[in-house]
Amino acid sequence: MKTFYKPFLFLLTLVVSVGHAQTADDVVKSIVKEANENSQLEILAHELMDVIGPRLVGTPQMKQANDWAVAKYQGWGITARNEQWGEWRGWERGITHIDLVEPRVRTLEGMMLAWSPGTPKKGVTAECVILPDVANAEEFKAWLPNAKGKFVLLSMNQPTGRPDYNWEEFATDESFKKMRDERNAMNRAWRQRIRNTGHSTRGANSLQQVLEDAGAVGIIQSNWSRGFGVNKIFGANTKKVPTVDLSLEDYGLLYRLAEHGSKPQIRLKAESKDLGPQPTYNTIAEIKGSEKPNEYVMLSAHFDSWDGGTGATDNGTGTLVMMEALRILKKIYPNPKRTILVGHWGSEEQGLNGSRAFVEDHPEVVDNLQALFNQDNGTGRVVRLSGQGFLHAYDYLGRWMEKVPRNISSQIETTFPGTPGGGGSDYAAFVAAGAPGFSLSSLNWSYFSYTWHTNRDTYDKIVFDDVRNNAILTAILVYMASEDPETTSRERSVLPVNPRNGQQRTWPTPRKANRKGGMN
Ligand SMILES: [Zn+2]
DSSP: OOGGGHHHHHHHHHHHHHHSOOOHHHHHHHHHHHHHHSOOHHHHHIIIIIIIOOOOTTSHHHHHHHHHHHHHHHHTTOEEEEEEEEEEEEEEEEEEEEEEEESSOEEEOEEEOBTOOOOOTTOEEEEEEEOOOOSSHHHHHHHGGGGTTSEEEOSOOOSOSSOHHHHHHHSOHHHHHHHHHHHHHHHHHHHHHHHHTTOOSSSTTOHHHHHHHTTOSEEEEOOBOSSTTOBBOOBOOOSSSOEEEEOHHHHHHHHHHHHTTOOOEEEEEEEEEEEEEEEEEEEEEEEOOSSEEEEEEEEEEEOOOOSSSOOIIIIIHHHHHHHHHHHHHHHHOSSOSEEEEEEEESOSTTTSHHHHHHHHHOHHHHTTEEEEEEOOSOSSOEEEEEOTTBTTHHHHHHHHHTTSOHHHHTTOEEESSOOOOOSSSTHHHHHHTTOOEEEOEEOOTTIIIIITTBTTOSGGGOOHHHHHHHHHHHHHHHHHHHHOSSOOOOOBOOOOBOTTTOOBOOOOOOOOOOOEESOO
């Protein structure tokens, strides 16, 4: 090629790129390409779930996660900050090690509950006794001195460690029915056994606290989650001695040994630190709008978790979706029409506290919110989208969904106008304030039995292809919402009558954030 053509070609390229503004289809194509060819999901998941770990409100790991997210965003050229919204009882989990030492030796599978006190450094060795079956509170009081120096087994012994779907597949109809009838009767009897003590296992002056006051050295429970080898791990109710959850298999072993007079002894070493009140944060990141900077499109997912596993699907995956979507948007669509914000909320698990606090603290965002997209029910691809009761949601969500690739949108069942979700997750805090918050609702992948609040909510359960599709979906919806020439309508539909009680449903109203938790 001769030299004198060069300026002409350069000019031609310039004219083409200026004259031909990027169409929505171009942007969507680029989003899909970036998500598929330069995905950051695996490394983000590793850093968050494997290195930082679970994100219980008030723990140092939660604060580490907040700082990690800010640094990640800054690394992608996105402005980010941690916004304090309250304080929570600080606590740090140490090791839990549990061994059966009599009548034989076996290391048991279990862990302390969140916020549990630990044992003395050298550990505690003691016999396990079953909560007695007493006739009334008087009799229980008379029994209480027997708890001194013992671990008390506080859960019912499950008759089977096989989940119902396994029975359904292999049992005869008769034996499946027989097992379920027996288990129902056992459940009723166990609830009665607890009631007969005159105490409840929850709240102030709980049975656990009565037992520790009587000198019990620890509480042993097993909160089976109805799947193979999986338990739910919540917070402890003891103040001085540890509360430990054991796997169904090992709890059953202790229970049967105790029941048959073998006087099982365990050695428990459990470490934890009470850190006093700690500040709690939401992590907020932002790409400023170029035409309507005071109108907002939001990405939303809670950042905190329970700490039985690593919070991989509750809500690590929702977190990854929002981080990855914002990263892609910054790269492909750096000058959005409206301001794009992401909220990584603290303390959803104790009642949407981070998002409720944000709604209270930022009326300027809530009042000018074009749309918010929240994801918080596991690793699965999005399969449901509801208009949350907003009368015209179909018009705008329908418009935005049109640009989503068929292979993703064809999976999604939509409901319009739908009904406003109650307290399910953080979008509800916005809906209650009248703002258009939507839930990107996932396929469950056995969420409720296997990963939700369990000790098995870990990296290996993440289905990255589904999470990748969710990041693409979110990025496209946010892009379309930001570009839309129209501001979204907030007009509410008349809600249908509740078929269960025949009463008129009403719109939810805002509830106050609990900004000072776990300290009593
Ligand atoms: Zn969640």
